[in-house]
Amino acid sequence: MTQPTAPILITGASQRIGLHCAERLLDEGQSVIVSYRSPREGLDRLRERGAMTLHADFSGVDGILAFIATLKQHASVLRAIVHNASDWRTDTPGEEAAVFQQMFDVHMLAPYLINTHCAELLGHGGPADIIHISDDVTRVGSKKHIAYAASKAGLDNLTLSFAARLAPAIKVNGIAPALIQFNEGDDEEYRRKALAKSALGIEPGAEVIYQSLRYLLDNPYVTGTTLSVNGGRHLI
Numbered sequence: 001m002t003q004p005t006a007p008i009l010i011t012g013a014s015q016r017i018g019l020h021c022a023e024r025l026l027d028e029g030q031s032v033i034v035s036y037r038s039p040r041e042g043l044d045r046l047r048e049r050g051a052m053t054l055h056a057d058f059s060g061v062d063g064i065l066a067f068i069a070t071l072k073q074h075a076s077v078l079r080a081i082v083h084n085a086s087d088w089r090t091d092t093p094g095e096e097a098a099v100f101q102q103m104f105d106v107h108m109l110a111p112y113l114i115n116t117h118c119a120e121l122l123g124h125g126g127p128a129d130i131i132h133i134s135d136d137v138t139r140v141g142s143k144k145h146i147a148y149a150a151s152k153a154g155l156d157n158l159t160l161s162f163a164a165r166l167a168p169a170i171k172v173n174g175i176a177p178a179l180i181q182f183n184e185g186d187d188e189e190y191r192r193k194a195l196a197k198s199a200l201g202i203e204p205g206a207e208v209i210y211q212s213l214r215y216l217l218d219n220p221y222v223t224g225t226t227l228s229v230n231g232g233r234h235l236i
């Protein structure tokens with residue numbers, strides 16, 4: 001396979017799913033740019049493998065526009081943009097307005113402004129993709145993560161709008177995961193209950209998201225679609 005030249009941008013890729021996808025793209029000879037908010041050890045591995053790492057804090061317009069300016073200083077073309085950055089906040093009593101704003105900023109405003117200002121870096125004759133990492137929870141809502149779920153539902157709608165606007169030069173799709181990878185603090189009771197919510201009942205790990213990303217990057221006839229990667233939660 002010839003070395004793909006234009007890099008793929010993955011936001012929020014210093015850990016977990018984003019980091020895994022960045023490493024798997026590097027495994028395939030794909031150049032990668034990642035954004036990160038907090039310095040983490042995974043960034044050192046990515047830098048050793050030639051990835052470019054750019055700081056980004058998407059909490060507010062200024063932070064998002066600052067990242068866009070930095071990105072344009074470091075890249076003139078992109079193969080794809082993967083909007084992975086996310087904060088899984090509960091609706092903390094007394095902090096509802098702040099939480100809603102934070103969820104809107106990272107899950108909707110950042111993808112909206114980055115797509116608007118950076119679509120010009122994509123395409124140039126070859127395949128070009130924007131991929132929004134959403135959440136299966138948009139299907140049913142969430143009692144404890146109302147703002148989070150609403151902002152991810154808005155991201156699903158951005159998939160439709162940008163797919164229509166940017167066709168045929170750029171494909172725009174989503175991936176809607178459910179329970180891919182537990183967090184360190186998740187106790188046994190939480191894990192048991194979460195696994196019981198899907199028909200397949202497993203914690204699959206980040207590779208299933210890379211497989212979905214690979215499918216969308218490679219398929220020339222899919223746009224405006226959000227792939228459900230939820231272990232059959234809709235069947236329970």
Ligand SMILES: NC(=O)C1=CN([C@@H]2O[C@H](COP(=O)(O)OP(=O)(O)OC[C@H]3O[C@@H](n4cnc5c(N)ncnc54)[C@H](OP(=O)(O)O)[C@@H]3O)[C@@H](O)[C@H]2O)C=CC1
Nearest residue numbers: 012016017037038057058059084085086087177179180181
């Ligand atoms: N893990 C799972 O089981 C599931 C994941 N998903 C979705 O998949 C994607 C990847 O999930 P996962 O790997 O768990 O994600 P994480 O919770 O690990 O978040 C990814 C990164 O996003 C960054 N981030 C958060 N808020 C901001 C912000 N305001 N500005 C810039 N960066 C920010 C974090 O930076 P920092 O390190 O500084 O905190 C973090 O490293 C997400 O979009 C998530 O919603 C959906 C369903 C299930």
Ligand SMILES: Nc1nc2c(c(=O)[nH]1)N=C([C@H](O)[C@@H](O)CO)CN2
Nearest residue numbers: 086087088135178179180181183194
């Ligand atoms: N940014 C994040 N979003 C989500 C996470 C996460 O760890 N970070 N985790 C989940 C859960 O796994 C949920 O899908 C199952 O309880 C949802 N979103």
